[in-house]
Amino acid sequence: MIAGHFGLAAAVKGREPQVPLWALMLATVWLDILFVPLFLLGAETITVPEGEAAGYGHAIIHADYTHSLLGALLLSALFGWLAARRWGKRAGWILGAVSFSHWLLDLVVHRADMPWLPANWGDLPRLGLGLWRSPVASAVVEAALVALGAWLYWRAVQTLPSQAGRGRLVAALIAIGGLGTLALDVSGVAG
Incomplete structure (x- = not known):
C-alpha cells in the first residue's frame, strides 16, 4: 500500500499547497518508519502462515505498537504536533491526519492483524479487511489512489502563475509515479 499512501499525499498536496510534499509523503509512511526499529529489536514481527508462499499480502504483520489503533492515533498526534511547531497549527492538523490515514488504508488491505490497543x-479481536489476499484487487486500489492523487495535484498546480511552479509539478509527478511504480514492483505485483 506504499504507492497508495503516496497517492494520498499527492491528493492532499493538491488541496493544501502550503504543506511541503516531502512532509506529506513522510507523514503517510510515518508508522512504517517507526515499525522498522521495533521490528529490528524484535518488538514487532512479520510471519508467513505455514503452507503459504511468502510474498505480497501473505504475511501477518504483528505491528502491535505502531499499527494498533491507539498507537497509530498517538504517533500521528506526535507527528502533527511536531509539524505544527514547524509549519503552524493548520499544517500540523493536516499532517497528523495524513499520518493517521496510513492506518485507515492499512485497515483495508491487512489481514486481521491490527490490534485496537498497543501490545494487543x-x-x-484484531482488525483488517484483507484486501491483500487479492494482489490484483489491491494493486488496482493502489494504482487508483496514485492516479487520483496525481490528477488532483496536477489540477491544483495548473493555477500556479509561473513556469517554475509548473516545473516543480512535473518533477513531483515524476517522483510520485516513480515511487509508486517502485513500490508496486518491490511488492511483487508489477513484476
Whole structure:
C-alpha cells in the first residue's frame, strides 16, 4: 500500500499547497518508519502462515505498537504536533491526519492483524479487511489512489502563475509515479 499512501499525499498536496510534499509523503509512511526499529529489536514481527508462499499480502504483520489503533492515533498526534511547531497549527492538523490515514488504508488491505490497543492489550479481536489476499484487487486500489492523487495535484498546480511552479509539478509527478511504480514492483505485483 506504499504507492497508495503516496497517492494520498499527492491528493492532499493538491488541496493544501502550503504543506511541503516531502512532509506529506513522510507523514503517510510515518508508522512504517517507526515499525522498522521495533521490528529490528524484535518488538514487532512479520510471519508467513505455514503452507503459504511468502510474498505480497501473505504475511501477518504483528505491528502491535505502531499499527494498533491507539498507537497509530498517538504517533500521528506526535507527528502533527511536531509539524505544527514547524509549519503552524493548520499544517500540523493536516499532517497528523495524513499520518493517521496510513492506518485507515492499512485497515483495508491487512489481514486481521491490527490490534485496537498497543501490545494487543486486552486481547481484543484484531482488525483488517484483507484486501491483500487479492494482489490484483489491491494493486488496482493502489494504482487508483496514485492516479487520483496525481490528477488532483496536477489540477491544483495548473493555477500556479509561473513556469517554475509548473516545473516543480512535473518533477513531483515524476517522483510520485516513480515511487509508486517502485513500490508496486518491490511488492511483487508489477513484476
